[in-house]
Amino acid sequence: MSLIALLLLLIASGVLLIQISSARADENETMYLPLVLKPLVFELEAFPDEDTLFHDVTDIANAGDERLFVATRGGIVWLIKPNTAPTPFLDIADRLVPEDVRDWEQGLLSLIFHPEYTDNGYFYVTYTENGLHQSMDDLVVARFSISADPDVVDRESEFVILNVAKDHHRHNGGDLAFGPNDGYLYISVGNDEDPGNGKNLNSLKGAILRLDVDSAEPYAIPPDNPFVANPQARDEIWAYGLRNPWRIGFDTVTGDLFIADVGGATREEINFQSAESPGGEDYGHPCFEGSYETGYGESECKPPAPSVMPIYEYSHEVGCAVIGGQVYQGIAAPQWQGSYIFGDLCSGAFTTLNHDADGVWFAHLLGAKSGFKTATFGVDHNDEMYSGAYGGPMPIYHLILPELPPVIEETP
Secondary structure, eight states: OOHHHHHHHHHHTTOOOOEEEEEOTTOOOEEEEEOBOSOOOOEEEEESOTTOOBSSEEEEEEOSSSOEEEEETTSEEEEEOTTSOOEEEEEOGGGBSOGGGOOTTOSEEEEEEOTTHHHHOEEEEEEEBOSSSSSTTOEEEEEEEEOSSTTSEEEEEEEEEEEEOOSSSSOOEEEEEEOTTTOOEEEEEOOTTOGGGGGOTTSSSSEEEEEBSSSSSSOBOOTTOTTTTOTTSOTTEEEEOOSOOOEEEEOTTTOOEEEEEOOSSSEEEEEEEOTTOOSOOBOOTTTEETTEEOOOOHHHHSSOOOOOOOSEEEETTTOSOEEEEEEOOOSSSGGGTTOEEEEETTTOEEEEEEEOTTSOEEEEEEEEOTTOEEEEEEEOTTOOEEEEEESSSBOEEEEEOOSSOOOOOOOO
């Protein structure tokens, strides 16, 4: 097939092509490689069936067993068990910013189980609160405990780990991940619609935080956090220079961290942090969106501050908000193990990232689902991947990956 014919085919299917910025893992030199043009055949299988529907899915998780947990922006975490209709696992709708004034970026934002959940029964969420703890709109990170019934959380067990004061409704971030190598809790926090927060080390906003939630209450600072010896910085900060890191994800095998940072005027980007990193990376915002210099704040950005370039970026001609993302480590499609899979809120496109032996990143376009406003990804206890969307009612979907392995192909 000719390049022109292939382009027409992809455009007709609602998928546009772009060039991506691909940086070697060990340097900031940015090179441009074309997105692999051949669309791969993949399937989205409704889970558990077409009749199980949800509104505004924000996260999907497992507790190490056959159950799957689906968080919805309205404040309910639903439990899906085999051959059983979904039941509420946790309902904190009354603790959220009220629905009549709730912005579309507010609500129950994420969930995660403690690595030792089977022993301690701890379960963590982030949400924007209604003023119960402090001020309306604040971002709360809270721990709950399981009740005597293993399928229901004790609502009254809430223990607030962290409260981030907010001035605006949007750019909350709010994702949670436990480091597979260190057991610490990583929290993504957006810049609160203030670009200057990305460079402000005295603020917890526009950053990835790293907390030890096991050694003290509400938390301890890991002694090797990068700014513990800096009196001009918050000890909790692990990395900074971010705008709205809506979703972060670890490769559970390597320990590498992927940060999908939602852009503003120009670019969407995915950042990569090696498992060997000591932390402290500056991912560039607000001076950069992707590799594009924004011109923001001459004193803050001139000369350009050192920053880590993303491994992938795309323009708003293609999508509107990058949605990370999980590294696939399932057994159903072993040829895709180690591939980072992500989406976009507007385009409905699903894409994978891999790197070659030289550390150069490349992308495969899996395809797109029209009208699917991808909002999150998650995995079950077998590391098989699922995706949920904003809007609804609609199912969550199990990703059935194609047989073609992720290798660089010749562009037609």
